[in-house]
Amino acid sequence: MEKEPLTVEEVYKLLSPLYPDVRSRLLDDKKGSPVDCLVATILSQATNDTLSTKAFQGLKEAFPTWEEVLAAGLDQVEEVLKPGGLYKEKAATIRAVLRKLKDDFGEITLDPLREMTDRDAFKYLVSLKGVGPKTAACVLGFGLGRPAFPVDTHVLRLARRMGLVPQKTNAVKAQEILEELTPASLKMPLHITLIEHGRRICRAANPKCHECPLRNRCVPGQEDMSE
Numbered sequence: 001m002e003k004e005p006l007t008v009e010e011v012y013k014l015l016s017p018l019y020p021d022v023r024s025r026l027l028d029d030k031k032g033s034p035v036d037c038l039v040a041t042i043l044s045q046a047t048n049d050t051l052s053t054k055a056f057q058g059l060k061e062a063f064p065t066w067e068e069v070l071a072a073g074l075d076q077v078e079e080v081l082k083p084g085g086l087y088k089e090k091a092a093t094i095r096a097v098l099r100k101l102k103d104d105f106g107e108i109t110l111d112p113l114r115e116m117t118d119r120d121a122f123k124y125l126v127s128l129k130g131v132g133p134k135t136a137a138c139v140l141g142f143g144l145g146r147p148a149f150p151v152d153t154h155v156l157r158l159a160r161r162m163g164l165v166p167q168k169t170n171a172v173k174a175q176e177i178l179e180e181l182t183p184a185s186l187k188m189p190l191h192i193t194l195i196e197h198g199r200r201i202c203r204a205a206n207p208k209c210h211e212c213p214l215r216n217r218c219v220p221g222q223e224d225m226s227e
Helices: 008-018 022-029 034-044 049-062 066-071 074-084 087-105 111-115 118-126 133-143 153-161 171-181 184-200 219-226
Strands: none
Touching: 008 184, 022 184, 034 049, 034 087, 034 133, 049 074, 066 087, 074 087, 087 111, 111 118, 118 133, 133 171, 133 184, 153 171, 153 184
């Protein structure tokens, strides 16, 4: 008899006991300004957490304010960002974004987005150079405390395996689907839970299906149980 498809509520209910620190992680990740969050997320693109964190810390140490990043030469910013990879592209992107914020709001801030609807804030963010749907959702969720559901490689992989989105869905479409399916109060907690589960258990290669409470409800888990 075919089992009913998983719902996002079921996924969170079954996985959340494995990661009890998710709520505190949300509070920790909200430290810093929304602009800090935006720049940190741009630096995280196409690199790992260790390198992007090192690049962000180096940037803040070299230029304590975002105004100083704009005042510095492009080559100076590139030099600081070298440890994070793609430093030339990211230095140019970050400076362009900071300049746009200053032009739009008179200072380097994202505080005016607090007065916007979620939809309008998202539209503004994705209008910025180098900011796609995932980066915009990260800023909304972590930087502005809005309900958002960023979809990275871990979230996309798990959502496909669990049948929350069709198997061939890309990240942008998956984010749209998960935003629609997930109650506002669960969006960021489930986002972090799926990332942790993807890193520790539901890995891209050699997933630890035997440790997963969803093992009899997803395709890789059922295949593992049949062996």
